[in-house]
Amino acid sequence: MRERTLRVDYLARVEGEGALHLRLRKGEAVEARLEIFEPPRLFEGFLRGRACTEVPDLTARICGICPASYQMSSTQALEAALGLEVEPAVRDLRRLLHLGEWIESHALHVYLLHAPDFLGFDDAIRLARQAPDPVRRGLRLKKLGNAVMRSVGGREIHPLNPCVGGFYRAPEREDLVALLPELEWALEAARETVRWVAGFTFPELERPYEFVALRHPQEYPVNEGRVVSSEGLDIPVAEYEEHFEEEQVPHSTALRSRLRERGAYLVGPLARLNLNADRLSPPAREALEEAGVEVPIRNPFRSIVARSVELVEAVAGVMVLIERYRPPERPRLPVPEALPEAVVGHGCTEAPRGILYHRYRVGADGLVEEARIVPPTAQNQASIEEDLRSLAPALAGMDRAEATWLCEQAIRNYDPCMSCSAHFLTLTLEEG
Amino acid sequence: MSDPRNGKRPRPKLAVWKLASCDGCQLSLLDCEDELLAVAGAVEIASFPEVSRAEIAGPYDVSLVEGSITTPHDLERIQEVRRQSRVLVAIGACATAGGIQALRNFADVQGLVGAVYGRPEYIRTLERSTPVSDHVPVDYELRGCPISKAQLLELVTALLAGRAPDLPTSSLCQECKQMGVVCVMVAHGTPCLGPVTQAGCGALCPALGRGCFGCFGPMEAPNPDSLAARWRELGLTPEAVERGFHTFNAWAEPFRDVARREDGR
Numbered sequence: 001m002r003e004r005t006l007r008v009d010y011l012a013r014v015e016g017e018g019a020l021h022l023r024l025r026k027g028e029a030v031e032a033r034l035e036i037f038e039p040p041r042l043f044e045g046f047l048r049g050r051a052c053t054e055v056p057d058l059t060a061r062i063c064g065i066c067p068a069s070y071q072m073s074s075t076q077a078l079e080a081a082l083g084l085e086v087e088p089a090v091r092d093l094r095r096l097l098h099l100g101e102w103i104e105s106h107a108l109h110v111y112l113l114h115a116p117d118f119l120g121f122d123d124a125i126r127l128a129r130q131a132p133d134p135v136r137r138g139l140r141l142k143k144l145g146n147a148v149m150r151s152v153g154g155r156e157i158h159p160l161n162p163c164v165g166g167f168y169r170a171p172e173r174e175d176l177v178a179l180l181p182e183l184e185w186a187l188e189a190a191r192e193t194v195r196w197v198a199g200f201t202f203p204e205l206e207r208p209y210e211f212v213a214l215r216h217p218q219e220y221p222v223n224e225g226r227v228v229s230s231e232g233l234d235i236p237v238a239e240y241e242e243h244f245e246e247e248q249v250p251h252s253t254a255l256r257s258r259l260r261e262r263g264a265y266l267v268g269p270l271a272r273l274n275l276n277a278d279r280l281s282p283p284a285r286e287a288l289e290e291a292g293v294e295v296p297i298r299n300p301f302r303s304i305v306a307r308s309v310e311l312v313e314a315v316a317g318v319m320v321l322i323e324r325y326r327p328p329e330r331p332r333l334p335v336p337e338a339l340p341e342a343v344v345g346h347g348c349t350e351a352p353r354g355i356l357y358h359r360y361r362v363g364a365d366g367l368v369e370e371a372r373i374v375p376p377t378a379q380n381q382a383s384i385e386e387d388l389r390s391l392a393p394a395l396a397g398m399d400r401a402e403a404t405w406l407c408e409q410a411i412r413n414y415d416p417c418m419s420c421s422a423h424f425l426t427l428t429l430e431e432g
Numbered sequence: 433m434s435d436p437r438n439g440k441r442p443r444p445k446l447a448v449w450k451l452a453s454c455d456g457c458q459l460s461l462l463d464c465e466d467e468l469l470a471v472a473g474a475v476e477i478a479s480f481p482e483v484s485r486a487e488i489a490g491p492y493d494v495s496l497v498e499g500s501i502t503t504p505h506d507l508e509r510i511q512e513v514r515r516q517s518r519v520l521v522a523i524g525a526c527a528t529a530g531g532i533q534a535l536r537n538f539a540d541v542q543g544l545v546g547a548v549y550g551r552p553e554y555i556r557t558l559e560r561s562t563p564v565s566d567h568v569p570v571d572y573e574l575r576g577c578p579i580s581k582a583q584l585l586e587l588v589t590a591l592l593a594g595r596a597p598d599l600p601t602s603s604l605c606q607e608c609k610q611m612g613v614v615c616v617m618v619a620h621g622t623p624c625l626g627p628v629t630q631a632g633c634g635a636l637c638p639a640l641g642r643g644c645f646g647c648f649g650p651m652e653a654p655n656p657d658s659l660a661a662r663w664r665e666l667g668l669t670p671e672a673v674e675r676g677f678h679t680f681n682a683w684a685e686p687f688r689d690v691a692r693r694e695d696g697r
C-alpha cells in the first residue's frame with residue numbers, strides 16, 4: 001500500500017511556530033496534524049495574583065499582532081466582573097482602536113502573508129519585485145491601521161492608553177480628524193483590494209462548516225455582541241463555557257476547542273462575514289456585491305476575500321467613528337481596590353482572527369484569582385486539520401512540492417497565530 | 433564583506449529568528465512600512481519565516497533574535513544560530529531579559545504548567561526563561577517591549593555602514609524632561625519606573641498621564657531600591673512594589689529582588 005507523508009517542519013508566513021504532518025494513503029488522509037510547538041508562555045498561570053489594573057498591559061504581550069484585542073477582551077471581562085459601565089464615547093474609542101488593529105492585521109495578512117500564495121511567490125518582497133504597486137498599497141494600508149492604533153492607543157504594538165475603566169487620556173479630536181484624508185484614500189484602496197483578491201484563482205474545497213462569530217443588534221461585530229453560529233447557537237458571552245470546551249492533545253502546546261454538541265467550528269473573517277453580511281456598512285456591501293461574491297462563502301481559500309471586505313468595513317467604520325467623535329467626559333472610571341466578595345466576569349471581542357474569550361475571577365482583595373483565555377487559533381485548530389484531510393484527494397495527484405504548498409496555503413487561510421494559541425491554554429482534559 | 437573573486441560587495445545576509453515571544457519585535461521590522469522595501473533591497477533576507485517560505489542556508493551576516501530561551505529545543509537552536517551568525521543582535525525584552533515569561537522564574541514552574549495544562553506531562557519547558565546572552569555571546573541588544581522602530585533602523589543602518597549603532601543608556605526621565613512632560617510622580621504621586629528605566633520610547637506613558645512600567649528595562653547603573661522606598665512612601669504595599677518591578681524585564685538583574693531587598697531594610 002502506497003503511503004505518502006507530507007511534512008513541513010516550520011510553517012512560514014504565519015505568526016509563531018508550527019509544523020504540519022499529513023499522512024496520505026490511497027487518496028485519503030490517515031493522519032492530519034497541525035502541530036503547534038510555540039513554547040508555552042503560561043500567561044494564565046502568572047496572571048494570578050496580579051491587580052486588575054495590571055492585566056491589560058500583561059495580556060497585550062500574548063500577541064504583538066493583535067494586542068488591542070487582548071486588551072479589549074480582558075478589560076471588558078474585568079469591567080463586567082467589577083460592575084463598571086463605560087460611557088458611549090469610550091465604547092466608540094475602543095471600537096476605533098480595535099478597527100485600527102483589524103486594518104493593520106488584515107493588510108499584513110492579505111498583502112504580505114497570503115496573496116503571495118495565490119500568485120506563486122515565496123514572499124511579498126519577491127512579489128514586490130514583479131508587482132510593486134499592490135505591495136506598496138498593502139504597506140500603506142497597514143501603516144494607516146498603525147496610525148489609528150497609535151492615535152487612540154498611544155503605540156501600535158502593545159498600546160499603552162487602554163485600561164480597565166476606559167483610557168488614561170482621551171485623544172484630541174483634531175489628531176483623529178487629521179487622519180481623514182488618508183482614510184479617504186484607504187477606502188478606495190480597500191475596495192481595490194477586494195477587486196484584486198476576488199480575481200485570484202481559488203483551489204476547490206467546500207465544507208459544511210459551523211461558523212461562529214459575535215452578533216450585535218445594529219453593528220458589524222467588533223467589540224461586543226452575542227455568540228452565534230450558523231447552526232443556531234445564540235448565547236450571551238457569559239454562557240460561552242457551557243457550550244465550548246477545550247481539549248489538550250499531545251502534539252500541540254495549544255489547546256483545541258470544540259463545541260460540546262457538535263465538534264469543530266470556524267471563527268474569523270469568513271464566519272463573521274457569513275453571519276453578519278446584513279450588518280455591513282454600505283461601502284463594504286457594495287464592495288462585496290461588486291466582486292460578485294455571494295455569502296455564505298464555504299470555500300476556505302476565499303477567506304482572503306472576506307478579510308478584504310472587512311478591510312473596507314474597518315476603514316469605513318473608522319471614518320464614521322472619527323467624524324462623530326467628541327472626547328468622553330470621563331475617559332477613565334475608577335477601579336475599586338477591594339470588593340465585598342469575589343466576582344467573575346466574561347469578555348469576548350472579535351480579534352482579527354476571530355472571537356477571543358476571556359474569563360477572570362477576582363478576589364475580594366482586587367487581585368486576579370483565576371484567568372482563562374481562549375484565542376481564535378486554538379478554536380480553529382480542529383477545523384484546519386479537517387480542511388487538510390479534505391484536501392487529500394486533490395493532493396494525491398500532485399508532486400510533493402506542489403502538495404506541500406497547497407497544504408501550507410490551506411493553513412494560511414486561517415491567518416493562524418501560534419503565538420496567541422500557545423500562550424493561553426487552560427485547564428483541559430483529554431480522556432485516556 | 434566583499435567578495436574576493438570580483439571585488440563586488442554581495443548584499444549582507446540577514447536572518448530573523450523567533451524563540452518564546454509574542455512576535456511583536458519582528459512585527460516592528462514590518463512596521464517600518466516606508467523603509468521596508470529599501471531594507472529588503474539593501475540586504476538579502478535569507479531566513480525570516482514569519483514573512484517568507486524561502487530559506488537560504490547560513491552563515492548569516494546578521495541575525496536578529498526575538499524571544500527568550502524556555503525549552504530544551506531552543507537552547508540547542510540558539511547555539512546553532514550563534515554558530516551561523518557573524519553578528520547576533522538580541523531584540524526586545526524577551527531576548528535581552530527573559531521577557532514576561534520570566535515571571536515563571538519566581539514561581540514553581542511545574543505548578544504553573546499544571547495550572548495551565550490539564551496534561552502537564554505533554555509540555556516540555558525549562559524551569560526558567562532566560563535571555564539569549566545567558567547562553568551565547570551577543571553583539572548588540574535592543575531593549576523594549578516592543579523594540580523601537582527608530583532604534584531598529586539605526587541599528588540596521590549602522591551595521592550596513594560598518595559603524596557602531598548609537599543607542600541610549602540614560603534614564604527615561606531625561607527623555608521625559610526633553611519632551612516637556614510634567615512629572616507624574618512629583619505632580620500626581622503616580623508610581624513611575626522612569627527614574628530607573630532606559631530611555632528609548634519617547635516617554636510615551638508619562639505623556640498619557642500614567643507612570644512608566646518599564647518596558648525598556650533597567651538603565652545603566654540604576655538605583656531601584658531608592659525608587660522602591662519612594663513608592664512605599666506613596667502608600668504602596670511591598671507586594672505592589674514587587675509587582676511594579678515584575679513585568680517584562682522582571683528577570684533583569686537590577687529589577688529581580690527589589691521588593692525583597694526593600695523589605696529587608
Ligand code: SF4
Binds near residue numbers: 458576578680
Ligand atoms: S519583547 Fe515584548 S514585544 Fe518583543 S517579542 Fe517579547 S513580548 Fe513581544
Ligand code: SF4
Binds near residue numbers: 637644645
Ligand atoms: S514610558 Fe515606560 S512603560 Fe511606557 S512605553 Fe516608555 S518605557 Fe514603556
